[in-house]
Structures are given as structure tokens and as C-alpha cells.
Amino acid sequence: MKDIVRGAIIILFISGILLFINMKLNEGGGRGNKNTITVYNWGEYIDPDLLKQFEEESGIKVIYETFDSNEGMMGKIEQGGTSYDISMPSEYMIEMMREKDLLIPLDYSKIPNVRHIDPYFLDLPFDPDNKYSLPYFWGTLGIAFNPTLLEGQTFESWDNLWDPSLKQRVVLVDSARETIGMGLNSLHYSLNSTDLDELHEATNKLKKLKPNVKAIIGDEVTQLMVNGEASIALTWSGQAADMMYENEDIDYIVPEEGSNLWFDNMVIPRTASNIDGAHAFINFMLDPEVAAQNADYVGYSTPNLSALDFMDAEVIEDERFYPDEETRNHLEVYRNLGLEMLGHYNELFLEFKMDRK
Amino acid sequence: MVKLNKLPKIYLTTVFLILYAPIFYLIYYSFNSGGGMSNFESFTLEHYAAVFEDKRLIIILINTVVVALLSALISTAIGVLGALAITFTRNKSMRKAVLSLNNILIVSPDVIIGASFLILFTMIGIKLGFISVLISHIAFSIPIVVIMVLPKLQEMSPSLIDAAVDLGASKRDVLTRVIIPFIKPGIFAGFFLALTYSLDDFAVTFFVTGNGFSTLSVEIYSMARAGITLTINALSGLIFIITVALVIGYYAISRKTKSALVGVRK
Numbered sequence: 001m002k003d004i005v006r007g008a009i010i011i012l013f014i015s016g017i018l019l020f021i022n023m024k025l026n027e028g029g030g031r032g033n034k035n036t037i038t039v040y041n042w043g044e045y046i047d048p049d050l051l052k053q054f055e056e057e058s059g060i061k062v063i064y065e066t067f068d069s070n071e072g073m074m075g076k077i078e079q080g081g082t083s084y085d086i087s088m089p090s091e092y093m094i095e096m097m098r099e100k101d102l103l104i105p106l107d108y109s110k111i112p113n114v115r116h117i118d119p120y121f122l123d124l125p126f127d128p129d130n131k132y133s134l135p136y137f138w139g140t141l142g143i144a145f146n147p148t149l150l151e152g153q154t155f156e157s158w159d160n161l162w163d164p165s166l167k168q169r170v171v172l173v174d175s176a177r178e179t180i181g182m183g184l185n186s187l188h189y190s191l192n193s194t195d196l197d198e199l200h201e202a203t204n205k206l207k208k209l210k211p212n213v214k215a216i217i218g219d220e221v222t223q224l225m226v227n228g229e230a231s232i233a234l235t236w237s238g239q240a241a242d243m244m245y246e247n248e249d250i251d252y253i254v255p256e257e258g259s260n261l262w263f264d265n266m267v268i269p270r271t272a273s274n275i276d277g278a279h280a281f282i283n284f285m286l287d288p289e290v291a292a293q294n295a296d297y298v299g300y301s302t303p304n305l306s307a308l309d310f311m312d313a314e315v316i317e318d319e320r321f322y323p324d325e326e327t328r329n330h331l332e333v334y335r336n337l338g339l340e341m342l343g344h345y346n347e348l349f350l351e352f353k354m355d356r357k
Numbered sequence: 358m359v360k361l362n363k364l365p366k367i368y369l370t371t372v373f374l375i376l377y378a379p380i381f382y383l384i385y386y387s388f389n390s391g392g393g394m395s396n397f398e399s400f401t402l403e404h405y406a407a408v409f410e411d412k413r414l415i416i417i418l419i420n421t422v423v424v425a426l427l428s429a430l431i432s433t434a435i436g437v438l439g440a441l442a443i444t445f446t447r448n449k450s451m452r453k454a455v456l457s458l459n460n461i462l463i464v465s466p467d468v469i470i471g472a473s474f475l476i477l478f479t480m481i482g483i484k485l486g487f488i489s490v491l492i493s494h495i496a497f498s499i500p501i502v503v504i505m506v507l508p509k510l511q512e513m514s515p516s517l518i519d520a521a522v523d524l525g526a527s528k529r530d531v532l533t534r535v536i537i538p539f540i541k542p543g544i545f546a547g548f549f550l551a552l553t554y555s556l557d558d559f560a561v562t563f564f565v566t567g568n569g570f571s572t573l574s575v576e577i578y579s580m581a582r583a584g585i586t587l588t589i590n591a592l593s594g595l596i597f598i599i600t601v602a603l604v605i606g607y608y609a610i611s612r613k614t615k616s617a618l619v620g621v622r623k
Contacts, residue, residue, distance in 0.1 A: 001533040004544065007610075008430055015426050022419045025412055038569060043579025044586070048411070063569035064413065066579035072563065081479040081489075082567030 036061040037085040037277040040077075042264070043068060045088065045137075047297035054284050060277045077102055083273040086281055091126040091263045094133050095336035103132040104268040110279035113286035121263070121303040124333050133265035134282060137300035139237035140323065140331060141178060141260040148249045149231035158186035158255045161232070166212045171224065171233040174216045176342075176349035177334060178260070179206065182234060185257050192335040196344065203348045207355045216353060225250060236262065237321055241299045252320045258330030263303075380597055387590035404591035414576070414592070420487070421556060421572040428494035429551035435495070436502025436547055441536070443503070444510040456507075462500040467560030470497055475564040485567025493565050494555045501554060502547035509543035510536075542611055549607045553600070 039051075043066040051062045065084075067073040070093040077084060078100065089097060097103050108114060114134065121135045143155050150169075155161070161170055172179050181191045183202030193199060214230060222239055224230040226246045235243075240252035266285065268278045284290060292310035295302035301321050302308075308316045316322050323331075337345070387405070391398035408414055439459070446452045462470075474493045475485075483489055513536070521535045537544075559574040566575055573596070580589055 001537050003613075004537065004541065008434075011426050011430050015423050018419050018423045018426075022416055022423070025416050025419075043576070048413070065566070065569065065571055066576060068579040076475075076564070076567065079475055079479050081475070081483075081485040 035059060035274070035277065036063055037274050037281055038063040038065065038083055039281065040065050040067060040073060040084040040087040040269075042066065042088060045264075045298060047294050050285075050290055050294055053290070054281065058277075058280050058284065060274075060280060062281075074100075074102070077269045077271055080271055083271050084269050085272040085274050085278040087267055087269050088136050088264045089133075089267060091124070091265065092334050092336050094265055094267060095126045097267070097269075098127070098132060099336075102270050104270060104272060104275065105131050106134065106268065106282070107275075107279060110276070111283045111286065113283045113288075116286055116288050116291070116304050116306040118303050118305040120328065124263075125335055126263075126333060127265070133267045134286065135303040136264045136266050136285070137238075137295070137298065138261065138263045138303050139301055139321070140254045141181070141234070141236055141262070142240065142252055142254040142320075143232060144225060144235045144240040144243055144250055144252045145232045146225065146228065146230075146247070146249050147251060149228060154251070155232075155253050156256055158182055158257055160255075161212065162186075162209055163212075166232065168212065168214050169231050170209070170212045171214050171221050171230045172216045173221065173234050174218050176345040178234065179216075179352070180345050180349055181260055182206070185255065185259060188257055191258075191260055191332045192337060194337060194341050199344060199348055203352055206352045210352075210355055238300045241321065245299070254320070254323055254327055254331075256327070256330070258332060261328075261331035261333050263333070380593075383590050384594040384597065387587055387594045389587060404587040405595070407588050408591050408595065411588075414588075417571050417573055417576050418592075420570060421574075424487070424490055424494055424572060425552050425555040428491055428498055428555045429548050432495045432498035432551050433502050433544060433548040436499045436551075437506055437537075437540075437544055439499065439503045440506035440510055440540075440543075441532075443507065459500045459503050462497070463504065467497075467558065468564075471561035471564035474561065478565060485565055486570040489565040489567070490562055490570060490572065493561050494558065497558070497561060498551035498554055501550050502544075505547035505550060506540055506543040509540040513539050545607065545611055549603065552603065556596075556600075 127133045183206040189198045221233045225243045243250045266282050288306035291302050291304035291307035388400050389397050390401035478489045521531050562572050
């Protein structure tokens, strides 16, 4: 009995010391300080030095938390219990959060830096007039490929994927909107099509792709491409950038027929307790030099036009990540199609996945 | 102990190799100076330095350890009492009911436990953070401790208690000098199991973290979305070493208690 009690006391003692160290590390504000903001962001999606810089410039302490899916993030905001002041959902999630009345409208008098954003990325259908959100990073959906494994073959259009020489080589992403969208795009239909005939046509076309499909998977594709175990993948530009960083042979294109344009955006959730601080943070992140530094660190494309002046010419001239006017005109943003339509997409995707030939 | 012949030995070795290979592969690349896990360039400790430089990561690591230690401690205390209550309840159907309720908690999915805790905490107004994570970890560890302690109690012969009472032991003496020393291995096993459960729980913790409090599992899940960086490897390596130390500590303690049990206790 004695040694159990002793063990318990030792554990309590260790916990006490650790808690004390934690408090020391947390110093310079802490939860008692009113002037803090809580940022809820994707993992590895900000340069940590910028958080320090913001704390020094504004005197506002940043509590930083991360999530790994839009849905998980919304669940926590919807339920309350925490006071997130800033979050970075993707565009379709903003539409859903708007419908559920989870967002606070932005006060533009506190965000003068909004003038730096490329107008091309403003006033999009998921948030007209940018009432609730401002873009943080953006990117495209396209084809990543490794020419050294493909006898030098390159790609320009979605139709290239149907080439009979690519048997068992194409890796698709396990997501209905993306895959069905590829079928729609290759037929020059809208990504947000709600026309069932068009959707069936797209699915039938996808079924003809089946012999070329090696696998339908999620994020694991990055490692497969890097290791050279896969040679062609349908993927997002950010993921492609990761692949290219680790394996120089890999290339990425946005097909000429058009593709998906995606966004992650800064919003102020209803749970916010420091709305002024949240605006200050948004304004800070839109500062051209800050945005440039952040884009350098994260590796995604920034929507900040003035930031481009502070970035490597090599990066911003890379049309794979900063596509030209012509390609941009073919890009399309996902709309929230409603549960019923999403059900159709999922059903058709399932049909495609189960189809064997 | 029956001696193993060759075939089971080979089989066991293979199983262990397969189980440990990914961990050692991960740790091996945590010393890689190159950016990724595809080819080893040269030896470096920079990823470990990166872990220690990242104040936020250190805070989260400490959070994780503190929650694990405290929740394991408290749930062991409650779990042992629970196991005693289950064993010494006279009413048989009552005993069965409590035991079944306990087992249901063990098999019920973590996501559901997590979501219900989130709803409960926001409903009764507990702020999400250290306290909410601690409470939920205690809650899901208690049934495990109960399960670990129960067999020891059932193993114990009732005549042991009778003898103690006959010799004039008070109720308190019976508990602290007879029962607890006898079930000590079970208590330690329960404690360490609760510790590991708390360390690696993601599903429940994700729901109940908030207000700047986070644990490693939640952090690593969000980091992994941007691809596994070698910092995660270094961190995993560190945790692996901590775990090995814990297991060695467990064996040291349990051996000590075993030898103590053999000797005469005052």
C-alpha cells in the first residue's frame, strides 16, 4: 500500500512540475489576458514566425489551434464551447457555414489591406461581395505526372488520361466531386452541373477510363508519386507542389478544358470573442510582405497581387501554380449543390468505383 | 515454461519484425538531412532540434504527458474502487449489470464517446480545454482499469479475508494490508494501460480540445495533412523512446511487487 501512495505522490509531483513549466512557456499573456485571439487553422498552414511578428506588432497574443478537416472544424464551431476568432475553411464549407449562420460579416473599414487582393479572387459565387470571407490561399485541380516513368509522355488535356498506353497507371482521388468533375470537364460541361444526363454521360466516360486506373486513394498518393510507385495522379496543386519538392522529376498541369479552382478563406466564426483582434489579424495576413513570406513557407499560391512583388520571379512565373489569364478563365469554383445532388454525385461515383471491366 | 520449438520461434520473430519495422523505418529517417523519406542523404539531428525549438510543440507534448499521468492516476483510483464494489456486491444481478455497463463503455466507438462529451460539456457550460480533456480521458480509462483489476480480485481466495478478520484485522486493515497488496499487479497494469490509452487517443480528444489546449494526437493528425514531415518522425522517435522507458519502468515495478509478495509482510 505504501509504495502505491508513494507512486501517486511522485506522479502528482511530476505533473505539477510539468504544469509549471507549461505555464512558464505560455507566459506573456496567457488566458487571463483579454487581448488574445484564437486562430483555428489547418495543420502546417502558416509560417510560425508570422504569428510572433503579429504578436509583437499588435500586442495581441495568438492562441493557435489546428484541425484536419472542414467537417470536423465546423462541428466544433457549431457546437460552441470554444472561442475561435479566426478560421480558414474551404469555399464549399463557407457556403454551408453561411447557411447555418455561423459567420460574422467582415467590417471592411478595419481591413484596408483588402486592396492588395487580386480582384479575380473576389466576389465569387460562394460568398458574393465577400461579405464573410477573404481568400487565404488558392489552387487548382490537375494532373501530376512523372515523365521519366512515362517515356517522356506529357499531358495537355483530361482526354490524354484515356490514352490506351496508360494501362494501370492513373491514380485517382477518392472523392466524388473531383472525380466526377474530371469527367464533366473532359466533356466541357460545368463542374457544378446538376443535369442528370450530363452526369450520366460523364460517368459513362469515366467507366471507359477504368482500365487505366491503378488506384483510387486519398492523401497517400503523395508518397506513391514521390517514390515513383505511381506515375500519373489526379491531384490538387498544393499536393503537387509537395510532390515536386521531394521529387524533381514530377510535373503538374492544369488541363486546357478547365478545372476546379479551390480556396481556403479567412472567416470570423460566430464564436469569436475578440472581433477587433480578428480583423487586425486578417488585415495583417493580407499585408503584401506577410502574405509573400507565408506563401514562401507554405508553398501554396497566394491571392495577394501586391505580394507577388516580394516573391521569387521563378515562383510566380511558374504557370503551373500561377496560371495565366487564359487558363484561369476555364477554372470553376465548386458550388454547394445541396444534399440531394451531392447524393447523386456520390451514387454515380460509387457506380464508377464498382464498375469492373 | 514450455520450451518453444523452432517453428513458433520463427513465426514470432517474423511477427515482431513486421510490427517494429515501420517504427524503425520512421526513426531511421528522422536522422535524414534530406527533406523526405525517399533517400537517406546524411546524418543530422536538425529535426530533433526543430522539435525542441518549436515552443508550441513542446507545450503540446507536456500537455499530453500531464493529461496522461493525471487521468491514469485518477482513473486507477476510481477504477479500483469500482472493481472492489463489483466484487463485493452481494446482489448478483446488480453485479452483472454494472459489469455489463462497464464493458459496453469499453467497446463503444471513440467518436461517439467524444461527440457525446462535446455535447455534454457545452450543455453544462464547462469550457473546452484542459479540464474537459482530463475528464473525458478519466472517463474512458476507468472501465479499462476495472477490467484489469477484476481478475486479480476474483483470483483472491475469500478465506484470506476471513483469516485476516479472525486475526483481528479491522475493515481498513483488510483493505490496505490484504486486498490492495494482493491486487497490486492488476492496479499497475490498469494504470499503465490507462496511460497509453490516454497518450494515443485521437477520436475522443479531438472533440473536447479547445481554447488553446491541444494534445499531440490532434496536432499530428492536422500536421499530416500537409504530408508527413521529418519533424513528425523525430517527434515519433522521442515518443517511442518514452514508451520504451515506461514499459521498462512497469516491469521494474511489477517485479519488485512480486518479490515483495513472496516475502512476509508486516
